[in-house]
Amino acid sequence: MSWTLVVVPIIAVILLNLPFGEGYRKLAFPAGIFLAVLQSALVLLPIENMFPYGACPLSPFVFLSPDALGLLMILSVGIVVFSALLVGWRMTDKTSRKSDFANLIILAMAGMNGVILSGDLFSLYVFLEIVAVSSFILIAMDKNREALEGSFKYIMLSAVATILILSSISVFLMLTGSTSFSAAAAALKQGNHAAVLASGLFIIGLLIKGGIAPFHGWLPDAYTSAPAGVSIFLAGIVTKTTGIYTIIKLVSYVTGYTGPVKEILLFFGAVSALLGAFAALDQKNFKRMLAYSSISQMGYVIMGLGAGNPLGVMGAAFHLFNHAIFKTQLFVNSAAVEQETGTLNMDRLGGLSDKMPVTGATSVVALLSTAGVPPLSGFWSKLLVIVALWVAGYKIYALIAVFAGVVTLAYLLSMQRRVFFGNISASFSNIKEAGVSFTLPAVLLSTITIAAGVFFPYVFEKLIIPVQALLGLL
Amino acid sequence: MTQETAQLLRLYIVFLPLIFVAGFYCVITTRNLIRTLLGLEILTKAVTLMLALAGYLTGRTAMSQALIITLIVIEVVVIAVAAGVVLNIFRHNNSLDARNIRSLKG
Amino acid sequence: MNGLTLDIFLLAMMTAAAVWTVMRGSLLRAVIALALTSIALTAVMFRLKAPIAAVFELSVCAGLITVVFMSTIALTKPLTHKETLDYTKTRMKRFWLLPVIMALLGSALLYFTIPMDFNLAAPLETAKNFRNILWEERQFDLIGQILVILAGIFGVVVLFKERSKDEPQD
Numbered sequence: 038m039s040w041t042l043v044v045v046p047i048i049a050v051i052l053l054n055l056p057f058g059e060g061y062r063k064l065a066f067p068a069g070i071f072l073a074v075l076q077s078a079l080v081l082l083p084i085e086n087m088f089p090y091g092a093c094p095l096s097p098f099v100f101l102s103p104d105a106l107g108l109l110m111i112l113s114v115g116i117v118v119f120s121a122l123l124v125g126w127r128m129t130d131k132t133s134r135k136s137d138f139a140n141l142i143i144l145a146m147a148g149m150n151g152v153i154l155s156g157d158l159f160s161l162y163v164f165l166e167i168v169a170v171s172s173f174i175l176i177a178m179d180k181n182r183e184a185l186e187g188s189f190k191y192i193m194l195s196a197v198a199t200i201l202i203l204s205s206i207s208v209f210l211m212l213t214g215s216t217s218f219s220a221a222a223a224a225l226k227q228g229n230h231a232a233v234l235a236s237g238l239f240i241i242g243l244l245i246k247g248g249i250a251p252f253h254g255w256l257p258d259a260y261t262s263a264p265a266g267v268s269i270f271l272a273g274i275v276t277k278t279t280g281i282y283t284i285i286k287l288v289s290y291v292t293g294y295t296g297p298v299k300e301i302l303l304f305f306g307a308v309s310a311l312l313g314a315f316a317a318l319d320q321k322n323f324k325r326m327l328a329y330s331s332i333s334q335m336g337y338v339i340m341g342l343g344a345g346n347p348l349g350v351m352g353a354a355f356h357l358f359n360h361a362i363f364k365t366q367l368f369v370n371s372a373a374v375e376q377e378t379g380t381l382n383m384d385r386l387g388g389l390s391d392k393m394p395v396t397g398a399t400s401v402v403a404l405l406s407t408a409g410v411p412p413l414s415g416f417w418s419k420l421l422v423i424v425a426l427w428v429a430g431y432k433i434y435a436l437i438a439v440f441a442g443v444v445t446l447a448y449l450l451s452m453q454r455r456v457f458f459g460n461i462s463a464s465f466s467n468i469k470e471a472g473v474s475f476t477l478p479a480v481l482l483s484t485i486t487i488a489a490g491v492f493f494p495y496v497f498e499k500l501i502i503p504v505q506a507l508l509g510l511l
Numbered sequence: 512m513t514q515e516t517a518q519l520l521r522l523y524i525v526f527l528p529l530i531f532v533a534g535f536y537c538v539i540t541t542r543n544l545i546r547t548l549l550g551l552e553i554l555t556k557a558v559t560l561m562l563a564l565a566g567y568l569t570g571r572t573a574m575s576q577a578l579i580i581t582l583i584v585i586e587v588v589v590i591a592v593a594a595g596v597v598l599n600i601f602r603h604n605n606s607l608d609a610r611n612i613r614s615l616k617g
Numbered sequence: 618m619n620g621l622t623l624d625i626f627l628l629a630m631m632t633a634a635a636v637w638t639v640m641r642g643s644l645l646r647a648v649i650a651l652a653l654t655s656i657a658l659t660a661v662m663f664r665l666k667a668p669i670a671a672v673f674e675l676s677v678c679a680g681l682i683t684v685v686f687m688s689t690i691a692l693t694k695p696l697t698h699k700e701t702l703d704y705t706k707t708r709m710k711r712f713w714l715l716p717v718i719m720a721l722l723g724s725a726l727l728y729f730t731i732p733m734d735f736n737l738a739a740p741l742e743t744a745k746n747f748r749n750i751l752w753e754e755r756q757f758d759l760i761g762q763i764l765v766i767l768a769g770i771f772g773v774v775v776l777f778k779e780r781s782k783d784e785p786q787d
Contacts (some may be wrong), residue, residue, distance in 0.1 A: 174768065598777070
């Protein structure tokens, strides 16, 4: 019953804010955790067609049943929201703000589920805006100067993207009299110039929302300045759903994997992969480095999509999922470091592994997976993308992908050395492992990373192979 | 396409880009945070006009009105949140000059 | 006055109001100019047979959004005196280009005929009325509206709350 994914969180938020006092509003945290776990569990249950099409009593025809990639995204949303809530709840100090935080995360979760379920350009816009608005507020919530400015930058770029997306929608409405994916795809098939222009505008809007270079200006600021729980949420899932997943959806359902689309995706993907990796090399701030790393990894996803063959699409989907897991993990680790030491400046940190063994060890798992070291999950998805590019004849792009992978290993090892290995500075001599709300998600996420790598054949068959269907939709 | 439709379309093809240019120019050039939001509002007006035109030309005014109303609701919420953020920035900087924002590394 | 002349007049009004919004020195007057843009848009939307959306635009955009802007300006009290002086001195340097660009673009658009090689969607035979469309075809959007409004309420509560003393000042 796909509609429950959007409607239940709304009802939950309304119920959670009935005027029964602050103690009652605190229930938002367990409710959010419950919804997130439930959502992931439903995807993993061995039931065919868990979210069948058209089961909503209110509305018989607008809720799509999620496709294979949609299911993967619903699973990732659940996992990331779970981690972000645990960490964010612990790191927010005031009670009233804690419940605002949890409520906004639940709203954004409903918005992302809506993005995943919508089959209509305009509904897509509506749900993208819900996620964006909740994110603006979440970033600005602590009201310190950097966070407010990061939020304002995000508002501006997101609004420009929205304008592009809406112009595109109105051109499609003019040409086809409808805003559905299928009508837009039909208009494009006729080789209509206005339709080509409109789909270009839509894709550029989504590239801005996904923080792909050269439209990434807002992303490092927003990630770095946001409160820790919110950074996890933004980096782990928000930009991935609103930008990257939506591009995959648009390309699969509307434009199709045609020559010019592939060229555009390959170019922007390669620029992102390289630029993000090199920018990450000389960052001092832990979170800022991770933000640039995110830009670089999203470049891989876009390149895999640009290869336009089954391997590439599967690689893109798997890397998107893996990235949600291991980047969330790295941000959880950075939050643990910030909580214990009060700083994210990597030059001042060092030797934390002795004092925080769980954080240090899980961070090694996540960084090796990000860099694509076998047998972890990141290795398989990167391999799929690179092989797909090579097979499709884009050998230069395949080499760029390999090269960016080497740079990734370099900056992540440098991070690990500066933060977790080496000699500990005297001022941090009496720190200890951060609490269970940091170590629980860290251990869970690295278990997923290892399991998805070691049991790759099973995961591949169960979750990734069905994604191929995206290629044959048009 | 009837002659009347073509004429109307031609008219809008002259005026719509002008409004878009005014909005984008405002967003890019201005240094005042509130004025940046005004620029965004102008752009939103242009998009609203495009949707209304699309509905009129294709005879689907009911549909386009439903879309415009949703669009306006979202527009109000975004502007209210953005105004809240601007207000808080002012409380910190005591200034609305966007140049003070560049303190963040790009 | 025939229909086309009226359309030209209204669109010209709207464009002029938009340019005025950008060029006005005083923020308060710029907000009023934005409200005028909204009012002109309302008139154009009446011409485009979208009366319900037009009324909505008038009440929400010309009304509510103007109030939001006005209160933000009031709360962020006018810039300090020196800043205002700097501002008026330098702003003309940055804004004189806009009328020039617009005049050039406008004449270019008038001069060159844009190829209109595309077909518009055929009109529907049975036009559904507004209410049916909104409640039957766009329900997903209505659920979206509820979500956006809820998020907006949290935004206003979180962002407009005065800072209490225990929060960090910098």
